[in-house]
Amino acid sequence: MIVALAQFSPVLGDVARNLDFHLEYVEKARRAKADLLVFPELSLTGYKLRDLTAETAQDPRTSKTFATLREASRNLALVVGFVEETPREKGLFYNSAAFLLKGSIFHIHRKVFLPNSGMFEELRFFAQGRTFRAFGTPRGRAGMLICRDFLHLNSHYLLFADGAEISITISAAPGRGVSGDDGFATSRMWEAMGETVSRLTTSFVVYCNRVGFEDGAVFAGGSFVFDPFGRRVAQAPYFDPDFLLVEIDPADIRRARQTMTFKRDDKPEVTLANLERIVHRDED
Amino acid sequence: MKINAAFVEKILTAFIKEELSKCGFKKGILGLSGGLDSAVCAALAARALGPKNVIGLIMPYGKGFGPDLEDARNVARILKIDARTIDIAPMVDAYFKKNPTGKPLLKGNKMARERMSVLYDWSAREKALILGTSNKTELLIGYGTIHGDLACAINPMGDLYKTQVRELATHLGIPERIRTKAPSAGLWAGQTDEGEIxxxxxxxxxxxxxxxxxxxxxxxxxxxxxxxxxxxxxxxxxxxxEFKRQMPPIAKISSRTIGHDFLYPFDWDK
Structure with missing residues (x-):
């Protein structure tokens, strides 16, 4: 199975131009015989939208942009990032990821953990998702996360417990912290977590980050793929655009889970019982 | 405090290039004082845009600052950027002749704003975007003239402390003379930053x-x-x-107000 990551710089607020970029990458991925093409967070709109959030929102079931993307997903799974607004919840905007394949929407994940401190202000503009759910694909069970979701322990556990074999994270992570080392300090944080999560969940961990500048923020790139043994099988450069291709073997999931039996030995009911206690407990 | 200078150079040159292209500019312009910050900014711009697309404006006040003038010209020569010298003494003197003062700070601020005014004029003449040269140290302590040397379109070096700018200068091959001389705002003769602060x-x-x-x-x-x-x-x-680092507050009267809840990105429609 060939995975492609489009580490690129979306144009802020310009859905039409970004759609063109998407179609160019789809064509590249098609030529490379890729099975899955992953774009970064908010790949159709750019990240620092502020009041452009409402102006760039899409209903993926009816929008022309998504009709084009669904058409492009006939023979290639696509993960795209966008601002979601549906007729049922007018005026509520979600930072969402869509998994498209065979012309249909397999799954939509709405970002749950919206960063809202320091340089981030997502809660000011976005509604919060409530669900982590793995979903079936012809190539196995997948789960999606968006940027900050990845940095919360429970997101990974829920996808793992729900049977995900490949977790796909789309990201618009700015680089922060320059020292004597190469790249940003935050890039090493993402990589360390990617490795750890792939080991803990014996799953493929696919991470696609964007590059470019928005209002001075520097998106750090450094997209990567870890296999279920915690081996880094692909790594894009920091900071520069890249089209990363990697062949992964889904049979590695079975091999890894025979060796490290975390999935077999997991006890979600113990987790649940303890969470019930922790969430509802009276004061000690 | 230590930086990977090669990595920082890569980010800042890409920043200059991308911001200019977003704004529809090919050329950058900046004031060259003969000091460290403007030399580093000019070097970054020359690498980002090509030396032919960088204009250094050297704006002495009369003949008061001879050695710095020489250093500024030297920087332009070494970097092979376009340089122009414009004496601001006639404009500044004309003003103070009618509004005399004995306070060097008032004179210094007026000079900084005169240089800003000349820079913006040449920015329009040459279709060149103004690159700011303020570093993180002086931005944080407010060691700059509001609407003077603080005025710019983009500020590539605003997140680097002076110490880090010096490190970057070594990496960029800025002459030792410029790297080691005492930093000065150049508002009056003999002024040094460290002496004043x-x-x-x-x-x-x-x-x-x-x-x-x-x-x-x-x-x-x-x-x-x-x-x-x-x-x-x-x-x-x-x-x-803090007032030097923010846009002025607007009294909120309407239901949607600039800066309060009319919130668009700086890079809107670019």
Whole structure:
């Protein structure tokens, strides 16, 4: 199975131009015989939208942009990032990821953990998702996360417990912290977590980050793929655009889970019982 | 405080290139003082845009600052950028002839704003975007003239302490003479930054890094062994200069107000 990551710089607020970029990458991925093409967070709109959030929102079931993307997903799974607004919840905007394949929407994940401190202000503009759910694909069970979701322990556990074999994270992570080392300090944080999560969940961990500048923020790139043994099988450069291709073997999931039996030995009911206690407990 | 200068160069040259292209500009323009910051900014711009697309404006006040004029011309020559010299004395003198003052700070600020005015004029003449040369140290303590040297379209070096700018300067091959001379705002003859601020940049940057990047309280910084009155002075300077780092507040009257809830990105439609 060939995975492609489009580490690129979306144009802020310009859905039409970004759609063109998407179609160019789809064509590249098609030529490379890729099975899955992953774009970064908010790949159709750019990240620092502020009041452009409402102006760039899409209903993926009816929008022309998504009709084009669904058409492009006939023979290639696509993960795209966008601002979601549906007729049922007018005026509520979600930072969402869509998994498209065979012309249909397999799954939509709405970002749950919206960063809202320091340089981030997502809660000011976005509604919060409530669900982590793995979903079936012809190539196995997948789960999606968006940027900050990845940095919360429970997101990974829920996808793992729900049977995900490949977790796909789309990201618009700015680089922060320059020292004597190469790249940003935050890039090493993402990589360390990617490795750890792939080991803990014996799953493929696919991470696609964007590059470019928005209002001075520097998106750090450094997209990567870890296999279920915690081996880094692909790594894009920091900071520069890249089209990363990697062949992964889904049979590695079975091999890894025979060796490290975390999935077999997991006890979600113990987790649940303890969470019930922790969430509802009276004061000690 | 240490930086990977090659990585920082890569980010900042890409920043200059991308911001200019977003704004529809090919050329950048900046004031060249003969000092460290403008030399580093010019070097970054020359690498980002090509030397032919960078204009250095050298704006002496009369013949008062001879050695700096030479250094500024030298920087332009070494970097192979286009340089123009414009004497601001006639404009500044004409003003103070009618509105005399004995205060060097007033004169200095007027000169800084005269240079800004000339820069913006040449920015329009040459279709060149103005690159700011303020570093993180002077932005934090407010060591700059509002609407003077602080005025610019983009500020590539605003997140680098002076100490880090010096490190970057070495990497960029800025001549030693410029890297080692005493930094000066050049508002009057014999003025040096460190003399005026009352601290060396090394100590100032060290304290700022603990306060700002490390989010330590002044008390915690003093507990590290820094002199109490110096730490307190820096805190005072930071607080007292916030107005130089923000757009002026707008009184909110309507239901949607610029800066309050009319919130678009700077890079809107670029």
């Amino acid at each position: 009352g601290l060396t940049y090394a100590e100032l940057d060290d304290i700022l890094e603990h306060l700002v990047d490390g989010r330590e309280s002044p008390r915690e910084v003093v507990a590290r062994g820094f002199t109490k009155n110096r730490v307190e002075k820096i805190v005072r300077l930071i607080r007292g200069s």
